Amino acid sequence: MCRIAGIVTNHFNEEIAGRQVTAMCNAMQHGGPDDAGLYTDVALGIAFGHRRLSIIDLSTNGHQPKADSQNLARITFNGEIYNYRELRSQLVKAGAVFTSETDTEVILQAYLHWGTAAFAALKGMFAFALYDARQQAVYLVRDSAGIKPLYYSTQNGQFIFASEIRAFNAAGFNLAADERWPAWLLAYGHIPEPFTTLNGVFSLPKGHYLCRQKNGRTELKQYITDTTLIKITTAAEAKQGIAASLQSAVTRQLISDAPIGVFLSGGIDSSILSLLASATAETQLKTISIFFDERQYDERQYQQAIIEKIPGQNFNHLVTAADFEELFPQVLKAMDMPTIDGINSWFISKYAHDGGLKAVLSGIGADELYGGYASFGRIKLIQYLRNLPRAALKSFSKIALNNYKRIAYLAYDHPAADYLFLRGLFPFADIARILDISQRQLKDILFGENTPLIRSPYNGELASWFETNFYMQNQLLRDTDVMSMSHGLEVRVPFLDEDFRHFTAQVDAGLKFNNGRPKQLLIDSFSNILPEAVWNRPKMGFSFPLTQWMRNHTNVSNEGLYQGKFAKEAIRDFKAGKLHWSKAYALYQIQKHG
Template sequence: MCRIAGLVNPLSTGTEKYKVKAMCDALRHGGPDDEGIYASNDGGVIFGHRRLSIIDLSANGHQPMSDTHDRAVITFNGEIYNYIDLKQELLTAGATFKTNSDTEVILQAYLKWNTSAFGKLRGMFAFALHDVISGDVYLVRDTAGIKPLYYHIEDKQLAFASEVKAFKAGDIAHANNHNWPVYLLAYGHLPEPYTTLQNVYSLPNGHYLHWQQSGAYSIKGYTTDKSYNRVNDKEEAKNGINATFRSAIKRQLIADAPIGVFLSGGVDSSLITLLAAKEVEQLKTVSIFFNEKQYDERAYQQAVLDKTKGDNFTYLVKQEEFEQNFAPIVKAMDMPTTDGINSWFISKYAREAGLKTVLSGIGGDELFGGYPSFDRIKYLSYLRKIPAGIMQLFNLAGSPGLKRLSYLSLEGDNADYLALRGLFSLNEISRLLNADQKEIEDILAGEGNSENLPYDKLKAAKLETGLYMQNQLLRDTDMMSMQHGLEVRVPFLDEDFAAYVESIDPHVRFADGNKQLLINSFNKLLPAAVWQRPKMGFTFPLQKWMAANKDICNADNYNSSFANKKIADFKAGKLHWARAFALYHTQKHV
């Protein structure tokens, strides 16, 4: 797990390494253990790397790394969980290795199988690879989009980095994307491929960018080489889920550095803890609790700990600590978001507990229907039949839920998502940003092409996975964990496990209520207290804490009377904290 950056076909000569070094310096928090710079003989390719040592902790794991014959060079962020199996296959085929790292396996896999090697990798990864023989460069991102990778192309120069801030640090891109406040007020995050910088984009998950020496490039998708037959039987599905998830946990525990689990007390983290405890004799877990009793999950955490052996590191988070760390937390965000505060704290504590790697339960809700949107989405099929002009009238509604329905005046899957999860309505955004509503509509209209899927739970899963999880949960977890030099792994997004779940017929996958198939697959393992509890999620008392925060509630931070009215509503308990936090980001920075 690391941070990467680089330049290909640099515009200027003599300063390329300095630019890449500056980019890497800005990313040091994500790779505190080592750094390296590679420059091709002709100076046309500069790779930078900041290392967080997880596998092969020796100096042999130094990056950027070349193969034994210097035919290819890589700078790699992530982990390849099946690298031992791939290495054995490559050794049998005649490949030679000089390290015990998973990084070198990627190089040899590419040299053996070319771009088809990408689909053989199981893990979370973002890497740049220079084919020294052809001169081509590849940027590659994992199929789930767990690891971030951003790029900028101008005048036949390609720049890339793990975080958006690196482009400014390297004097690559400075111009703001003036649309980002619109996206944030609508979504609570910036949807891919957009960032806060103009012409800096996120490489789509499951894709690679192929760059040729001429400056010509293409972006292509790839898929894993694993597939399953359609599963229509509930018992078969339960047995398959049980087996494939156990396998995912087992291979994601591979590490040469201390590893543990985030234990919140919900179904997903509890299940991961219990399965990991079967593989690790003395499992380390990290949990947090609050003085605010309605957020206290210790009883559920203890029900899991009673069935495991190991060390549990428990931390009390108080409002005072939130206040003390509020400014550093906001500064740590690579891009403005309404999420990530919980990840910042739990990652801080995990690192203080001596861990370098932890397993997280992200993905369980998206795969098995754990959100209210899975039940609400069916109503959109009826609302979509109402003329767009009438849907606009919902802008005038009183409740936020009804206001969101105004998004159904727009086309596309993203409009469906915003109708279910959007923060502010079209009219509210135009007033908050002092912009014409038609301008706001034009920015948001058509984002996310419609697949014309039925309004069922399978569509809800696609929306939650492709938008909320991809753009918010994964991005913010990566950013906040790496801020503390911590790697977070997500077994629910294991390629083979996710492929198996997606092979299950939706009528079986979402039968008997949200997440019930997952629970039933492990009903002999999960404590009843955990799966019978009301769903809460990994939540902080932010409604109370933010209402007392002087920065968020400071009228001088807002640019209009309408914005101040919203903040007044927030202080009076009439506005959700996520909406106030989004407003704070946009008004403070615009």
């Protein structure tokens, strides 16, 4: 797990490029505190940079950027390849020569032997840049689930890439801000891919590679293709496959030469992972938990139900309002792009790092794949609401109740409008008033791309697609990555393992989503090990007492700091208990960066 950056240009100045890439890497040093590397080649016009967090092969053999023994290719790599040992065995039989035990070298040899077909063979979380000296081409590649971030820009005759947006600014590229980001934040609670806060800087799509040829031409291609799936329609087969494939994913993702543990919140997903990891870990498992003085957020009884079933050490940390007040500036500093999420990830990552861990397992993905959110029930309403006249849908923006105001999004025929009805932060008309722009301008920002409405049944499968490709992709995964890496911690997500996702996709929707209790099929698949106290409880999620903490925060609740009548009124509503903390947090970030 690392941070990467680089520049490719036909007008190469080695001194300038080396200085810029070094500045980019230094800005991301938190994500790679163990080593730094820089490779420049004047003839080729490339500068690759790397910051290393040592997880596999802790020796100097893991130093990057790394080349193969014949210097045919060079790579700067962020991530983990969980099946690298199996791939290595195949490649050795094919004649590959290895000089280290790293998964990085496996990527190089896989590419040299199999070309771009190698990308689909990699199972893990990854984002890397690879230079092919034979073709004089550079490839940017991102994993199929989009777990690891990778951003790029092709402005001013240069091809620039980095793991974090802050790196572009640190190098002095003087890229203008994308003035649309406040609208995206107020609508989504995050900046949706492929956009960023910088104009002309984009996120590489998951499951894709971008190839830049010597002549400067770029081509974006998807390397993951949909395969025909055999539907699983019996509960027994589904439960057996879920249990087996998740156990396999956990076992594979425990591979590490550095200390590894599990985030244990007390919820269903983290509890399952803790139990499975404990059963297969070569050493006693370490778990990390958080609790609060505020009783309604206290999950210690559920955490304890799991701790009693597994050997090992649990690091249990009390987080108080005073901790939040003291450390909130550091949370904001760690944030790479504005978001309403990530505070919880920052704190638990800090405690994991303080406990000596370099990697942890997290339960991200289970809710999205198995129906853990309220949106799985609400989505059925869309098919009825979309039969209303557009004027009637728009009129909902005038209703006093905020949740009903979101219906006005459905006046626009765009898949993002469906998602914003399900999960939108601020209603459409309110965003226009806060930013003092017309509704037509806002429409162009949110729905300007000519993306056809998804004409498919409004069911659990579609809700899963929305939650996976919007909420999880742009918010949960991105915020978890940047907040954990700010502490030099790697977060692994077994529920997004390629084989587990492939099996899940085969399970009939009726089994996955229509069993009464959310994630019932997942619960049933592990009923032999999961205590009833954990699954037979109200859903809480990994939540902090942020309503009270932010209400007492000097700056967040200070209406005098906010621009515009509507924003000031919103903060007054927040202090009066009429507005959710996430909305106040979004407004605070806009005024802070505005």
